[in-house]
Amino acid sequence: MxxxxxxxxxxxxxxxxxxxxxxxxxxxxxxxxxxxxxxxxxxxxxxxxxxxxxxxxxxxxxxxxxxxxxxxxxxxxxxxxxxxxxxxxxxxxxxxxxxxxxxxxxxxxxxxxWGRWNWKVHSIELPFENLPEESDGLKIVQISDIHVGSFFHKYDKVEHAIRMINQLEADFVFFTGDLVNNIAEEMFGWEPIFSKIQAKKGKFSILGNHDYGDYVPWDKEETKNSNLSKLISIHKEIGFTPLLNEAVELRPGFWLLGVENWGKAPFRQSGELGKTLEHVPQNAFKVLLSHDPSHFDEQVTSTNIDLTLSGHTHGMQFGIERFGIKWSPVSLRYKKWAGLYHVGKQFLYVNRGFGYLGFPGRVGIYPEITEIVLRSTRK
Structure with a gap:
């Protein structure tokens, strides 16, 4: 190809x-x-x-x-x-x-x-039959694919985007992976900036394929493992709770699941969805953080997870979303590449990415901050 x-x-x-x-x-x-x-x-x-x-x-x-x-x-x-x-x-x-x-x-x-700094807020409301009534109106902000090493220390540009996040007054902020391009050192100096992200009830994160250092020629496996450990600790330093094939009950009957990266080959498949679901009640409302949207069709649709949040594709940073047209070359590889999708009663939202990688720009597909309001249909 x-x-x-x-x-x-x-x-x-x-x-x-x-x-x-x-x-x-x-x-x-x-x-x-x-x-x-x-x-x-x-x-x-x-x-x-x-x-x-x-x-x-x-x-x-x-x-x-x-x-x-x-x-x-x-x-x-x-x-x-x-x-x-x-x-x-x-x-x-x-x-x-x-x-x-x-x-x-x-x-x-x-x-x-201009395009790479043109953050857009995408706002949606999602209805669920089994959402606990006390969680009706809960606001989630999702960001994904920061790729901080691509920002070249443009602190003022990124701070503007973080102010946009905070203006949404989210209950929870979820980050769906790829904090860096390759190595933890890229985050050095950025910790005070990303620590400013605010959420009323908590901030949670997962890893993306770039976070593992798989694309770097490491001298020793120990050095690579140390890099990953440092990156996970940075997640905590900036106020996020990393979920590594783990689940946590955010509210009674409302569970958040976070898996490590799982993508179609040649991407890493470290996500263990079965293990993550082990202690989650079958009838609970479930939100899954999974970096790669291909995971949804491959494994998630065989479960009863209600909402999956992903990123990874960046919308290829190039395409058109105007005049009723939605297309990017990345759609040739990923059927679900940007925005909202649903299969039966299950929803998938694919964030277009907060940053960029490789090509230092965005044409037609702009960096995204996602605002999701959950609604209960039990009323």
Whole structure:
């Protein structure tokens, strides 16, 4: 799949460059040389940088990724127009393709400069037959996929988002994994900022696939384990209670479950849902925190868990949610990739992510803070 995608990118790049150069126009030739240099140069820098991921400073790699996307994706947008032009030699098609490529470039640029800091509050009310009446109106705020190492110490930007969280006056705040990109050190200096997150009754968290350090070439297994232990302790330092295949009764008849990461291969499958449910009464109202939404269809729907909260997909940080259209390339891999889904009486909510990873921007799919109000239908 990756090989086919890479081939498509290279074909698109070749088509775009060929048509630019065929004009024999000095300015277009300079533009073509600049574009192809930026694309391949940033790709080489990015690939070399990401070979060494045992670092808390991701700026060079992420910035190279941003240059690669902003220079390469517009060529991909031009590709079909370019092919049609080469077959028909209709000039209008070519210029239409140039317009699409230019629009994509400015959209990506806006996503880098503004989109990654454009937090949106998504508010929903969910009705449940078996929600205890005393929990009617309970407000949950969910955040997910902070990826703090991607923020490059932009403390003021993140503090603005935390003020947005606190303005919601949540009863509980749930964090559904991926605090860091790879290593606990990324959180150093951020503890006072994230400690400001407020909840009336408690804050709970789980781990995501990036929290385990699986994508880092550790010298020793002990060092990797120590990194994970440190990260779990940081969860506690900032006021969250981490749930590692554990369940806790928040109120009489209302249980919160938290599993470790469980995702389809090649992702880690450390979540033990059966173990987590062992001591939870069968007829209790249950909310599950599980990082990867694929867990819902694979295991959760065979239980009577009422609400599952996930993240992981980021909505691929690219897509469209306008005019009744909801689409992102990530939908090709995940059927449930952003927002609310339900199967029978069970609900799944997939948070679009608080931060970003790799590409330092968000285009059309913005960072999310989720406000969920639970309603009892027993009245």
């Amino acid at each position: 990756f090989g086919l995608f890479l081939l498509l990118i290279l074909l698109a790049q070749a088509t775009f460059s060929y048509i630019l150069f065929e004009h024999h126009n000095l300015y277009l030739t300079i533009l073509g040389i600049l574009q192809i240099t930026l694309f391949f140069g940033s790709m080489i820098i990015m690939m070399r940088y990401f070979r060494n991921r045992n670092t808390a400073d991701y700026r060079k790699g992420f910035n190279a990724f941003g240059v690669m996307i902003s220079s390469g994706v517009p060529a991909l947008g031009f590709f079909l127009f370019g092919i049609v032009y080469l077959l028909t030699h209709i000039a209008f098609i070519k210029y239409l393709g140039y317009g699409v490529a230019l629009a994509m470039f400015f959209a990506i640029l806006a996503g880098i400069i």
